[in-house]
Amino acid sequence: xxxxxxxxxxxxxxxxxxxxxxxxxxxxxxxxxxxxxxxxxxxxxxxxxxxxxxxxxxxxxxxxxxxxxxxxxxxxxxxxxxxxxxxxxxxxxxxxxxxxxxxxxxxxxxxxxxxxxxxxxxxxxxxxxxxxxxxxxxxxxxxxxxxxxxxxxxxxxxxxxxxxxxxxxxxxxxxxxxxxxxxxxxxxxxxxxxxxxxxxxxxxxxxxxxxxxxxxxxxxxxxxxxxxxxxxxxxxxxxxxxxxxxxxxxxxxxxxxxxxxxxxxxxxxxxxxxxxxxx
Numbered sequence: 001x002x003x004x005x006x007x008x009x010x011x012x013x014x015x016x017x018x019x020x021x022x023x024x025x026x027x028x029x030x031x032x033x034x035x036x037x038x039x040x041x042x043x044x045x046x047x048x049x050x051x052x053x054x055x056x057x058x059x060x061x062x063x064x065x066x067x068x069x070x071x072x073x074x075x076x077x078x079x080x081x082x083x084x085x086x087x088x089x090x091x092x093x094x095x096x097x098x099x100x101x102x103x104x105x106x107x108x109x110x111x112x113x114x115x116x117x118x119x120x121x122x123x124x125x126x127x128x129x130x131x132x133x134x135x136x137x138x139x140x141x142x143x144x145x146x147x148x149x150x151x152x153x154x155x156x157x158x159x160x161x162x163x164x165x166x167x168x169x170x171x172x173x174x175x176x177x178x179x180x181x182x183x184x185x186x187x188x189x190x191x192x193x194x195x196x197x198x199x200x201x202x203x204x205x206x207x208x209x210x211x212x213x214x215x216x217x218x219x220x221x222x223x224x225x226x227x228x229x230x231x232x233x234x235x236x237x238x239x240x241x242x243x244x245x246x247x248x249x250x251x252x253x254x255x256x257x258x259x260x261x262x263x264x265x266x267x268x269x270x271x272x273x274x275x276x277x278x279x
Contacts, residue, residue, distance in 0.1 A: 003206075004087060004094045010204025014089050017200065021065040026072050034114035038107045039093025042084040043115065047075035052144075053120035054078035054277065055112075057128030059150075060208060061201050063090030066125060070270040074123075077278060081115060085128065089205045100213045104131055105138045112142070121145040121277055126237070126264070127152060130212050137219040147228040147273050149266045150235055152212035154220075155242030158235075220250035227254035228276040230269055232262030 005011035022031070022044070030045040044064045047054075054074060058066035064082040067074075074080055084090025086097075086107060097103030108131070112120070119142045124132030129151025136143040229247050231240040240258060247254050255276065259266065 004089070004096075006204050006206060014201055014204055015091075017197070018063055018065060018090065021068065026068065027075050032115070033091075034111050036086075036093075036107050036110035036114070038086050038095040038097060038103070038110075041086060041093065041107075041111050041114075042091035043111070044082040044084075045080070045115075046071055046082075047077075047079040049079060051077060051079040053115075053117050054080045055117075055120045055122045055132075056080060056082040057122065057124040057131050058082075058085060058088070059126030059128050060088060061198065061205055062125075063088060065197075069267070070273070073270045073274055074277070077274065078121070081117070081120070083111065085131070087208065088127075089201055096208060096210075099130075099134075099210055102138065105135050108135050109139075118142065119144055121147070123147045123149070123273060123277075124151060125149040125266070127208075127212070129153075133215060133223075136225065137215060137222050140222050140224055143225050145226045145228075145277055145279065146223065147230075147276055149230050149269060149273075150232060150238065150240075150264050151229065151243070152238055153215045154229075154246050155231075155239035155244075157211055158237055158239065217246075217250050220246070223251050223254070226276070226279060227251050228257070228273065229254055230257040230259065230266055230272070232264060232266055233258055233260035234262060235264045237264045 005014070025044070027046045032043040032045055034041045034043055056064070056067050058064065063084045067082050071080060071082070084092040086092045086095045097107070121144050122132045122136065124130070126149070129148040130153040132146060132148060133151060133153050136146050229243065231243050233240055244256050244258050247256050257272070
């Protein structure tokens, strides 16, 4: 695991905090470990065993804790499978195969097979949104509904946030916190606990530096399932207007929600996503 962390001590601190979250999960959950070609994948499973399956894919620098505020609502109606993405600060393998390949789709094939799932709805956030899109364009028959929050791969990926992060990095934890606040848009009193957790993670974690590949128009035309895309008008990482424009052009049946005053981190969407999933 040290390959994705700056130190063993930092890795231990992040894992300790994560275990605390798992111990206080708001609904009953099973901890499942699925063997895959990329190594073991940790899955947090909640909800009625006979309910429709819902796959949850978090963003970069995160883990299943990203869904803590949503899981109570969603798990009433779905069998939820929250994955720790490989190569991220959760309990899955640190493997990071190239994004510009079919490696992640093959990894998700393995996960679904290990869970006994033939098709599912997917909710993906940021990097998880990119992975959900990648899978849905390659395996459209396996995705029943697709809900994307601030997804990558549609609009231009901005790099100004990287300059901000580099300028503030020499200021230690305080600098990391300021840069994370600027990038996510979470620098408000209400979001301070979440911001503190993200800042702690990026103090010790080495994020991916690989640019997310853009999906072609032809690939997006393969999205025949119902699609919901929610983006923030002040997203510092992705061009939300470009994302909105491409979705409306290439996936005309999709529902697009542009939240003008929201940054990259989109919170409080449990009800709107649930309404779409139950459509």
